Amino acid sequence: MSKSKLFTLVGLVALALVVLAACAAPTPAAKPTDAPQATAAPTQETLKLGAAISMSGGLVKEGGYLKDGYELWKDKVNAAGGLKIGGKSYKIDIKYYDDKSDAETAVKLVDKLVTEDGIKFILGPMGSGISNATSAAGEKYKVLSLLAMANADSIYQRGFKYTFGILPLASSQARPALELTKAKGAKTVAIVTPDDLWPRTVAEGAQKLAKEIGLEVVYFEAYPKGANDLSTMINQMKAKNPDSVVGTGYINELILMTRQMKELQFNPKVVTFSGATTFPDYVSSLGKDTDGVLGLDWWTPTIKWKGGLFGDATNYAKEFKAKFNYEPGYNMSASSAMGEILGMAMEKAGSLEVEKVREALLQIDTEIFFGKVKFDERGANVKGSSAARQIVDGKFIVVWPQEVKEADAIFPKPNWGQAPAK
Amino acid sequence: MILQTIVSGLLLGGLYALAGLSFSLVWGVLGIVNMAHGALITLAAYATFFLATQMGLDPFVALPVTMAFMFLVGYATQSTILNRVFKTGLTMSLIVTFGFGLVLTYGMVLLFSADYRGIVLPYGGAALKIGDLIFPAARSAIFVVALLLVGSLSLFLSRTKLGIAIQATALNREAAQLVGINTPHTYAITYGLGAAIAGAAGALAATVYSLYPFMGDPFISRAFAITVLGGMGNVGGTLFAGLLLGLAESVGVYIVGPGYQEAMASGMVILILLLRPTGLFGRQYFAGTKGT
Numbered sequence: 001m002s003k004s005k006l007f008t009l010v011g012l013v014a015l016a017l018v019v020l021a022a023c024a025a026p027t028p029a030a031k032p033t034d035a036p037q038a039t040a041a042p043t044q045e046t047l048k049l050g051a052a053i054s055m056s057g058g059l060v061k062e063g064g065y066l067k068d069g070y071e072l073w074k075d076k077v078n079a080a081g082g083l084k085i086g087g088k089s090y091k092i093d094i095k096y097y098d099d100k101s102d103a104e105t106a107v108k109l110v111d112k113l114v115t116e117d118g119i120k121f122i123l124g125p126m127g128s129g130i131s132n133a134t135s136a137a138g139e140k141y142k143v144l145s146l147l148a149m150a151n152a153d154s155i156y157q158r159g160f161k162y163t164f165g166i167l168p169l170a171s172s173q174a175r176p177a178l179e180l181t182k183a184k185g186a187k188t189v190a191i192v193t194p195d196d197l198w199p200r201t202v203a204e205g206a207q208k209l210a211k212e213i214g215l216e217v218v219y220f221e222a223y224p225k226g227a228n229d230l231s232t233m234i235n236q237m238k239a240k241n242p243d244s245v246v247g248t249g250y251i252n253e254l255i256l257m258t259r260q261m262k263e264l265q266f267n268p269k270v271v272t273f274s275g276a277t278t279f280p281d282y283v284s285s286l287g288k289d290t291d292g293v294l295g296l297d298w299w300t301p302t303i304k305w306k307g308g309l310f311g312d313a314t315n316y317a318k319e320f321k322a323k324f325n326y327e328p329g330y331n332m333s334a335s336s337a338m339g340e341i342l343g344m345a346m347e348k349a350g351s352l353e354v355e356k357v358r359e360a361l362l363q364i365d366t367e368i369f370f371g372k373v374k375f376d377e378r379g380a381n382v383k384g385s386s387a388a389r390q391i392v393d394g395k396f397i398v399v400w401p402q403e404v405k406e407a408d409a410i411f412p413k414p415n416w417g418q419a420p421a422k
Numbered sequence: 423m424i425l426q427t428i429v430s431g432l433l434l435g436g437l438y439a440l441a442g443l444s445f446s447l448v449w450g451v452l453g454i455v456n457m458a459h460g461a462l463i464t465l466a467a468y469a470t471f472f473l474a475t476q477m478g479l480d481p482f483v484a485l486p487v488t489m490a491f492m493f494l495v496g497y498a499t500q501s502t503i504l505n506r507v508f509k510t511g512l513t514m515s516l517i518v519t520f521g522f523g524l525v526l527t528y529g530m531v532l533l534f535s536a537d538y539r540g541i542v543l544p545y546g547g548a549a550l551k552i553g554d555l556i557f558p559a560a561r562s563a564i565f566v567v568a569l570l571l572v573g574s575l576s577l578f579l580s581r582t583k584l585g586i587a588i589q590a591t592a593l594n595r596e597a598a599q600l601v602g603i604n605t606p607h608t609y610a611i612t613y614g615l616g617a618a619i620a621g622a623a624g625a626l627a628a629t630v631y632s633l634y635p636f637m638g639d640p641f642i643s644r645a646f647a648i649t650v651l652g653g654m655g656n657v658g659g660t661l662f663a664g665l666l667l668g669l670a671e672s673v674g675v676y677i678v679g680p681g682y683q684e685a686m687a688s689g690m691v692i693l694i695l696l697l698r699p700t701g702l703f704g705r706q707y708f709a710g711t712k713g714t
Contacts, residue, residue: 221679222681224680228631229430229671230680232430232671232673252538256632259546262547263547263556281538281539282538286540417547
């Protein structure tokens, strides 16, 4: 290497160091909104929470939703003066790292949050896959993993003590549709799913729930993901003449089932497709053929859950939109809700000791804008419920759970392509 | 119930036969394993979709327009790209058509996005009922149109000068040139014809399936199976193989369960290769061109 090149290199390194130092220095002062209040209240302390979430990589979009949810909760609490824990008042500060949508990176970042930053409460990452890994790291350090976006049943079957998840379990997703079916006096149900982990978990959960609720499962079938003809399966189902059909899966399969059920003139009294109200393409590509179909969602702004920090679901959606200028979905509301429940447990415990906060979390039995919350020993939210929404003239109306419905469900579902009777 | 299953299978088989015919023709005459087959089907489906939603044309009425458009696409592709490379061998044509298919598919992702769309036919739920048997209107129409197209192609190949030129080129390229056939033109016509038939399959599929840029993919493996079964370039054999595959998928699923649906096509290919390596009709390469 020539001398001049060496000088250039040294110069560049020096410049880089200066820039880094300049970036690092203003960070504490970069919160002008917090600073004046902090000086006004001398007993004010800061509670540091940590989150390793996806800010790049494949889950960047969902990671952004998650962060917006946490931030809305944080700002709401701080604006109201912070959390009151054991006679002191705490402002919340969340330390974020980017897990690059990668579980291994996320685990390293949890190590860093715990060992370097000294944080004992870790807000969860995006998705069951990464959460599965980070909660294992949390368990090792005996710090709390507060999962907003992880509802694979397996996460809660490992006997962990320090993992809590706000989202109801995947296997419970079909519950409102089945309860509605039972309440309307229907007796038999057919359940079909593409043979893929997530839809199959929902379908097998539905099979179990149906028996608990008192419905007879007359047909259960897993077909290959991406199948392009389901006519034989639909014929088999039709021959069993079920009152109700539950189909899980992805948009392509749900559209195909709708079309072929219509072609083969199979008109059960209740039709539930897990993603019908989640994927916008379902209604846009099928139009009137979707009338009367039930979709399942973990949360929606029109559901009537209420209580807690945000008042109710509608108000939450309003505040969210005012801050971020887009409509919130279940991703954002679940992360805000997980934060809210953590804050609630800390105030109740009157302590920031992990064991005491954990005890308080296990005591919680409440309703907030996101729905009901009660954790069992595994840390799963067993009182949480999804919502069944019925498609009526292209609009989605919450029809179950009973206590939060917007309108009574149209029963029996009109034949395919026909307008619901008024 | 088993009867309904057979009806559904046969109706599906008509569409398979049409999709397989395009693949079989291109393979038989040009020696090209057309990996762009799925993308051509998808392109035609989108053309049909836009004709239906923007101009209000019924997909069955728009069919000739779509086919003419696809013929031009196919002719241009063969004369500008494929004529330069396909004589160098199977591998090169595999690579080039695969690449061409990718460009088409991702071009459609860019232009039309990956959203699912669908054509809602006013008669979508209508059906002919005979006793308990249901013949859905759209699927029955597809079946009839597919049979008509297969029949016309067969007549075209055996009765017209151009059709005979195509068969001659398929049999022996050099001899065809010696008797005055413009082979590059004939190749382009053949690929154009293949694209038009794939286009017909796509246009018909658009009436019963949802549209997205990858909707043509499942047809490739089935076209492959049909070609192996029916014999390359053999029109009658292809029709038979298509119907058989449709039946195998529906009756097979009825017997062993929906989990095995995707295995039917590959299972049939394996069976045929084990038992009758020359295909169902026992003739070798360029079958169907002899004795006409």
